[in-house]
Amino acid sequence: MPTQLIWFRQDLRIHDHSALWHATQQENQCIALVILSPKQWQAHHDASCKINFYLRQLTILKQQLSEKNIPLIITVVDWWKDIPEHIQTLTEQLSVQHVYANAQYPIHEKQRDDATQELLSKHGKELHIFQDHTLFPAKSIRTQSNLPYKVFTPFKKTCFERLQHGLPTCYPDIEIQEKVNVPTHIQHVDLDEILTQYKVSEQIVNLWPVGHTVAQEKLDDFIQTSVKQYKDSRDFPSIQGTSQLSAYLNIGIISVRQCVQALFKPNHGEFVLNHQGVETWLTELIWREFYQHMMIDFPKVSKSQPFKDETKHLAWRDAPHDFEKWTQGQTGIPIVDAGMRQLQQTGWMHNRVRMICAMFLTKNLLIDWREGERWFMQHLIDGEFAANNGGWQWSASTGTDSAPYFRIFNPVTQSERFDAEGTYIKQWVPELASLSSKQIHAPYSSKVSHIEYPHPIVDLKSSRVRAIEAFKNL
Ligand SMILES: Cc1cc2nc3c(=O)[nH]c(=O)nc-3n(C[C@H](O)[C@H](O)[C@H](O)COP(=O)(O)OP(=O)(O)OC[C@H]3O[C@@H](n4cnc5c(N)ncnc54)[C@H](O)[C@@H]3O)c2cc1C
16 A cells, blocks of 8 residues: 655644644555754754653654554654755655645744755655644734734734634544555664763653653643632742643644643633633733744744844843853842753743843843843753744844833842742752842842852843943934
């Protein structure tokens, strides 16, 4: 029987998988493909912990596919520019006419897929692309004038209206197919060997277990026990008040459709916003959607450019020493240092603290947001271009619908408000553990002398004025 390929990328699961489901509805038998691209990952600043997470999930995917009699071929092609040729060769070797995959929207991914499609079609073959990573297809959320939105609130309103008309349904599970053998001359790579190149700490492996079951349990648990308190607890970094699903959503261990379905399951799948927690969490999923659609509609954000053109000329400071202190959690501002150390040790940082750290870098230190964006990407287990770029451009006031440049977070006030007892700070900056809840947010101004902790590397008041002036001068 003829075979066809399913090319897995940012969608490492077998449940509710658009391309996999469509492929299995055909007569042909399926062979799965994953292409690893270490040099491309490096060029995209992907964190080792994220790659390790991806590879660990791949071992599970391989097992799950084999239970459906779908063999998985794993190959290495360092650069995406070489992928079209690679796939063309593979389709020749396997006598495959059709390749199935889910759409990826970042610019390089899109270029790679377009080139693959073109080459395959020259040889009379087809690459079928399905929408999967977002709730709504690319370019489908439009203003009344049929233009893309640039502001979040009306974008969200339109998304909510669409959801009211019907929630996106999940694809059914796939059947077990008849056994298919991969010809022996097809080269595979040894996953375990590749994994050894992306070693991470035990702490990270234990914090971020892989598998669809793990992600589904996290989701169900969050909906059952935490979503109702989400609105009130989501901003407090010492509480586990958020779902911690971002890393799972990012590489597609779970789908965003599954998240929305789980959210409305208690209402028997009806779109009823009967609780503020439900509405707030859905709003966060729409923020994810918003940044994906921004990336699709405004490709300049993928080219290291700010969304607001006038901010191209901002006089960022060249301050490598300050940048180094920020990355190492040695700025002398406890909440910032706590966040930056949490990131290094766990591959994750609480959203409120991400905003505080990003604003401190771009406003108080007046360092280019692109430097911070890169550092986050190099360390986040959930590193994802659209959300990361969106978060950074929001904080730097260079993005669409971003924080106004004159509204600069004071990290000490933020700390007093969102970590009043200093519980979060004490966890990540243990040298401050002996301080009282009054002293801990600004040990220097409290004139605490018995601790070994740096003085603030910048004066918060004057640096705030400096940032506002820099923006005013544009
Ligand atoms: C400077 C900065 C950088 C960021 N970088 C990333 C990144 O690389 N990858 C990433 O997934 N998120 C990023 N975020 C968004 C947000 O911080 C994380 O999605 C969130 O902390 C993940 O935790 P959670 O899964 O518990 O989220 P929850 O609060 O449970 O939210 C549910 C889901 O909604 C999505 N989401 C929530 N908030 C946002 C947001 N502001 N923007 C886009 N999507 C959101 C995520 O997929 C998240 O898993 C960034 C935010 C900032 C301010």
